[in-house]
Amino acid sequence: MSTTISIPSLFGDEEFWVLADSIPFLDECSQRGLNAADINEVKQLPLNSVIFSFSNSAAKLTLALAQSTQKKRSVFCATQVFEPSLHCANYSLSLLLNSDFQEALKRQRVVLNMLNSNYLFLLTGDGSTGQMALSPKAEPYALIAEDVSGYFIHSVAEFFEVHYAHMNPEEACPFSFNGVLEVSGVLTVLRKPNPILPKDIGMRLGLLSDKIFEKGGLLVVVDNEVKSLRVDNREYMELLTVAAGARGLRLTEFAIGVNSEIKPLIDYKMNSQLNEGIDGVHLAIGDGSSGYHIDFLSPAVSVTPIV
Known part of the structure; x- marks a missing residue:
């Protein structure tokens, strides 16, 4: 039909x-x-x-x-x-x-121009504060209108975020972040089962996600390494250390989301890839193979250049 x-x-x-x-x-x-x-x-x-x-x-x-x-x-x-x-x-x-793909691509271009024209940035909003610096060779991953003008296949996440990845620990990280961020939700990704991880680790991460949805979380990062995640006065560093695998608590991603349209509909209890496109920023640890890739979503945080 x-x-x-x-x-x-x-x-x-x-x-x-x-x-x-x-x-x-x-x-x-x-x-x-x-x-x-x-x-x-x-x-x-x-x-x-x-x-x-x-x-x-x-x-x-x-x-x-x-x-x-x-x-x-x-x-x-x-x-x-x-x-x-x-x-x-x-x-x-x-x-x-309910997403506006063309508008998201336009917003990605604006973010891309900002990132390519500056190297030091201030993060603020909703009790969050931080600074992010880019290396001279940093190359953000982004989609713009020209990328979808012909035939294509793209992951849905590519339409709604501009991000820097650091998946190879042997290479220098393209960004440097220090700060304290209010976290509204988390996403967890494990690309294939890993017998080394505790059997209940997925369930424990699910409970953490629910708790952050209910109470919010406070993430502390120093020199690209997570030093604290507190939720309702409880520390979750031990859980993150076990879940993240070989990459440990070092950041593997910094991203800026551009999908404003999903804001009224988002449910942070859902482990949906669409959630990470929400406005604001998200940081991540883990590689998704030796351990979980864990995104920390901070939708109220804005990024402005320090000129």
Whole structure:
């Protein structure tokens, strides 16, 4: 059937398809008036698509289909490494449908120009304060309108944040951060099971996320290393140290979010990739392989150059 819902800021008035490897999720998409198809049954990607992978095999299939499909405009949501539940996928889809992709790309350009024109920045807002300095060779990751003017497949997160990553510990970090940030939510990512981690570590991180949603958290970072995370007068450094794996408490990411439209809808209890695009900043520790990649979301924090 023809879809009655469109994403004009991304696909214009053209129809799009939701692809996934979860039949219950696809059934609910159909009930919402969306074109929906099992990714395991398609031979190539539709011209316009939003893809939710609930398993690593579906993620690999997505990449294979993307390589064999020349004409495609696809948004990829790697649900399996966040929370592959029906509830979380429906929540993520709702945020996606309420996002203004073109406006987010314009905001990324503004942020990109600011970062490329300065090297020292002040972070303030809602009790937070900090400074971030960039190395001369720092290169931010960002999407702008030119990047989606033709055919593409991009992770949904790329549309809504400008970020610096430091995933290789042998290389110099492109940014240096010191400060105290109020934290409204966290996200956790583990790309594959790691038998070295405690069996209950995922559950404990989930409880931490719920507690931060209820009480808020206070994150202290000194010279790119987390020194404290206090929530309701309790310290969580031991949990973070165990969960983060080999990279420990050293920062692996600094990002500025640009998705203002999801602010009224966001639920920080949900471990959804869409959450990290919220306005403000987020810092992260961990590499997602030897341990969890953990994002600390501070939506009330603004970044201004120190001239």
